[in-house]
Amino acid sequence: MKYVITSKGDEKSNLLKLSMIAEFGAYEGMIYDEAEPEIVISIGGDGTLLAAFHEYQDRLAETAFVGIHTGHLGFYADWRPHEAEQLVAKIAKGKFEWVSYPLLKTTIYYNTGKKKDEYLALNESTVKSSGGPFVVDVVINSTQFERFRGDGLCMSTPSGTTAYNKSLGGALIHPSVKSMQLTEMASINNRVYRTIGSPLIFPTHHRVHLKPVDDRDFQISIDHLSILHRDVHEIIYEISDKEIHFARLRSFPFWRRVHDSFIED
Incomplete structure (x- = not known):
């Protein structure tokens, strides 16, 4: 071996x-x-x-x-x-024996000639503004869900729910449940602006699209790696068809x- x-x-x-x-x-x-x-x-x-x-x-x-x-x-x-x-x-x-855990796939599309970037995450991916207010439209599959305003958003895998997601008040999910969870970072909720204010858990056939409203430059993290992405057109989260295997x-x-x-x- x-x-x-x-x-x-x-x-x-x-x-x-x-x-x-x-x-x-x-x-x-x-x-x-x-x-x-x-x-x-x-x-x-x-x-x-x-x-x-x-x-x-x-x-x-x-x-x-x-x-x-x-x-x-x-x-x-x-x-x-x-x-x-x-x-x-x-x-x-x-x-x-091998035990398999789900992974998160993050796809970033750009407005420029650059086509896209794809990443796999074992724990989570986070999105924050590079400087100004963080405002994105959250689209679930093809349906507009909300316009989010706040510090950022975190999408985690089931095994990653014990990490940053937990500190944001997200639920803990057993890794055998193939899913992904979206949690908010300091959302703005007042008489003018409103978000769901609750973590959202998605099954395998769902895709979550984050569409920029104003600022198109974002600090996007994939697990421990954080990179500034400029002129972003759209960020798509989905459960990957790949898995990580652990030796039990x-x-x-x-x-x-x-x-x-x-x-x-």
């Missing part, structure tokens, strides 16, 4: 990476391959796994991911450093992760 290990880059994570590579060397057929891995092991935290996902997003159909946290418990990095030897043995012996080597239910992360560990 071909594998690769990505590290947060701190001393603890780097040492653990070297130790695991040495342990994999004791198993026949385990090949370290940065170009075409069948399993990606990230050491650090959820941010490290997000970076690994974007690095290997062209190999999602052939690759499974697993994370070890060297800091706080993560939703993607759920193994601990002292369990690394056990993890190596399970992977080398092929004792795991033991039972660790989603709601237990929620409990351990936000209530008590």
